[in-house]
Amino acid sequence: MDKILVAHSPDADDIFMYYAIKFGWVTLQDTEFDNIALDIETLNQATLRGEYDICAISFALYPFVKKDFALLKTAVSFGEGYGPKIVKLKDTKLKKNFKVALSGKYTTNALLFKIKYPDARITYMNFLEIEQAVLDGVVDAGVLIHESILTYDDRLEVEAELWDIWQELAGKELPLPLGGMCLRRSIPLNKAIEYENTLIKAVKVANDNKLLLSKMLLERDLIRVDHDTLQTYLDLYANDNSIELSPLQYQALDKLYSLGFEHGFYDEIVKSQNYLIPSEYKELRNS
Structure with a gap:
């Protein structure tokens, strides 16, 4: 066997x-x-x-x-018109070098994020901890993945969709x-x-x-x-x-x-x- x-x-x-x-x-x-x-x-x-x-x-x-x-x-x-989301507290504005939480160095969202935001200060943490880190002000923004994209706190708002970033970088509509x-x-x-x-x-x-x-x-x-x-x-x-x-x-x-x-x-x-x-x-x- x-x-x-x-x-x-x-x-x-x-x-x-x-x-x-x-x-x-x-x-x-x-x-x-x-x-x-x-x-x-x-x-x-x-x-x-x-x-x-x-x-x-x-x-x-x-x-x-x-x-x-x-x-x-x-x-x-x-992703087909959807994907991970970059979220921040409502009514806040991100600086060029904003601090962001990502779910891992080798994730696809990290690769696309680094290409789009080369000046951001990145910290890595378990994806289940990212939403709370944004709410607590530990980071300025975070990239939500998995089921979190459907259930995040209403004190947060979407800064950018990884789908939109992907389409911009890819130059044509391809699945993410x-x-x-x-x-x-x-x-x-x-x-x-x-x-x-x-x-x-x-x-x-x-x-x-x-x-x-x-x-x-x-x-x-x-x-x-x-x-x-x-x-x-x-x-x-x-x-x-x-x-x-x-x-x-x-x-x-x-x-x-x-x-x-x-x-x-x-x-x-x-x-x-x-x-x-x-x-x-x-x-x-x-x-």
């Missing part, structure tokens, strides 16, 4: 996309899946250290780990790449293909059974939000576009990596489709 550990974030879309496996709706013969939930920047740092075989990551991290990890085609989250998954390259290729196909199936089954799976997650207190907020959030980040990367999503990833290279964050331009698991190998091997 092969054992494989899948590391994902505790936010609603990651849990939703994985739990068809956890509940036994999707299985792989002779394979036992287990999971661990950690915040996304912890997962980014763990992937840099090579700790997990399959791990959720911020898309902005991927160029730093591309030699050791393949980019998976499934369990992806993109936020998070995906990667798989360690040392895993034998035939196994890697099976693991990816199982995850693709799990995301599809979850999406096809959204209301039932949501009910089960809420009953087990696995989700931080209520039913209505969960459905809104899943419609944003765990939907038909999460099952398998599309040509438009590849374009968006390539634009993200091109921007990162142009602004000195990456040492080379990365073309996302060059770093996928070659799933055609299995067909060729059996032909």
Whole structure:
């Protein structure tokens, strides 16, 4: 029996996309899946250290780990007219060098923020602490991610939407790449293909059974939000576009990596489709 550990974030879309496996709706013969939930920047740092075989990551991290990890085609989250929000206290004006809280050095929102606001003073903290830090005046502004974009305090107002910043930087309307998954390259290729196909199936089954799976997650207190907020959030980040990367999503990833290279964050331009698991190998091997 092969054992494989899948590391994902505790936010609603990651849990939703994985739990068809956890509940036994999707299985792989002779394979036992287990999971661990950690915040996304912890997962980014763990992937840099090579700790997990399959791990959720911020898309902005991927160029730093591309030699050791393949980019998976499934369990992806993109913004389509929405995304993380830069918030501040109402009726305040930010200076050029305002102090801001971000959820992690390697997050996609951090990359785009640094390009847009090169003079801002950045501090990093757990994403669950950012809203309170702004309310308490510890920072002038903060970038809210995950479910926080739907539930923030009414004493706050939006300074800017990461979606708008992304559109400005990208130069055309492309979905905003936020998070995906990667798989360690040392895993034998035939196994890697099976693991990816199982995850693709799990995301599809979850999406096809959204209301039932949501009910089960809420009953087990696995989700931080209520039913209505969960459905809104899943419609944003765990939907038909999460099952398998599309040509438009590849374009968006390539634009993200091109921007990162142009602004000195990456040492080379990365073309996302060059770093996928070659799933055609299995067909060729059996032909």
